[in-house]
Amino acid sequence: MTYEDIVFEKNNGIATIKINRPHVYNAFRGQTIRELIAAFREAWDDNRIGAVIFTAEGEKAFCVGGDQKEKGDEGGYDYGGGLGNGIGLEVENLHNTIRNIPKPVIAAVNGYAIGGGHVLHVICDLTIAASTAKFGQSGPKVGSYDAGYGSAYLARIVGEKKAREIWYLCEQYTADECKEMGLVNRVVAPEELQGAAQEWAEKILEKSPTAIKMLKYSFNADSANIAGISQLAMGSLAMFYDSKESEEGKNAFLEKRPVDFHKFRQ
Template sequence: MESTIIYDVKEQVCTITLNRPEVFNALNLQLVRDLIAGLKRADLDPLVRVVILKGAGKAWCAGGDLEELLELTNGCAAERRAYLVNFKEMIDTLRGISKPIIAAVHGACVGGGNEVNIACDLTIASERAKFGQAGPRVGSIPAFGVPQNLQILVGEKRSREITYFCDLYKASEAEDMGWINKVVAPEDLDAEAEKWAQKIIEKSPTAITLGKKMHNIYYDTLSSSAEMGVEMLTLFWGTEEAREGMLAFKEKRIPVFD
């Protein structure tokens, strides 16, 4: 089976590119597993000091794979739980590897894609990038990054607004909120990500690794919250509301929630 990521190492920088451009890099199970494997490979490679995470095509990552999620709404709870454990592992791996990860976001970064972004150490975005959550509009809920970490970045009230309203925000708005680090012109995004990677490479690798671990201490205390997210999604994806939200999004109509 062909990999859904592109893995490349050059001058101590590992670039991992989400490579499902035909579906805006939607997170299906294979992409999640391929990303986990790629991150662990980079972590074990002594020649890699920094990871840059990119997306192929127009979007960075548009969230979960709708076709897979619709199938899960017809399955049993055990199937949904087994599926979701992989997503939690992906977020834990993004947080847990010893190498810093720079998200270089050029397009849509929504839903599960935004949760991946939040789990990265740093985020540089193109002026064309858009950020947001879509769960309550499309039959899902944020479970692995927004409840635990977005409110730390932007504040609790703003995090609730982002979650409840499902609006899209410009990169400049996300920067102003503290959601991301920096906004650059589209043509400068790759060069700026490389520049930031080189800044990290110049520093003590052990100090950087320990610094990442120290920053993760608070996240680690919230691991039970992420486990609760697995259980909540397991239950919610078995409801008619979840299925209606997904079907409405697929059929490009307004959902009807009774």
């Protein structure tokens, strides 16, 4: 497959997948998601690969979620080749692929991990962050949400109270704050990020691949029910995107004006 929105490399047993849309803070569109799924599936099928590093080009952003400019008039994204899961993106498929690939996925967060980009790092097995990285949610500010892994699994990691704070307030957190809450494993200087991720991937390669695979399956088992919740969440999101309330969030973001949700509480 020819990649346009990502960079995919395999070297000495390690696959590196980079979102390559720095001009839009590595926001994803339908094509980006399809390419990410294809790359993760190729890493899955290649027995020589023992670990995956998931990162992004540039210094400003890991990923800031869906590209709002790619949303159509009916709220969903321009998928460009099918209905996806109803919202115009195969996000649910990508989430499940990252979760189920029988090899550890290390998120190397180089900048902003916001909204859907925040969810992507949450799902990864491990997260190493540059000290300049920022994390947070934006969904309720732009008329969107992730009521699947992005909230239910997040609560498993940071606890119910903190997860609710992250979603309800939509504030941003430093890499050190995220390490303190258990959302990030390690914080390093920006220039050391890729080397740190490479170091951990090489350590994983020294371990038994079958043992690592079975451990990942075991870790996933306790939260496997979230897959069903995610299906319901994405279905409801598809309907929500077609509402005036969600449209107000999108339009306010694109028009760079304060959002006004007050009228939806009347």
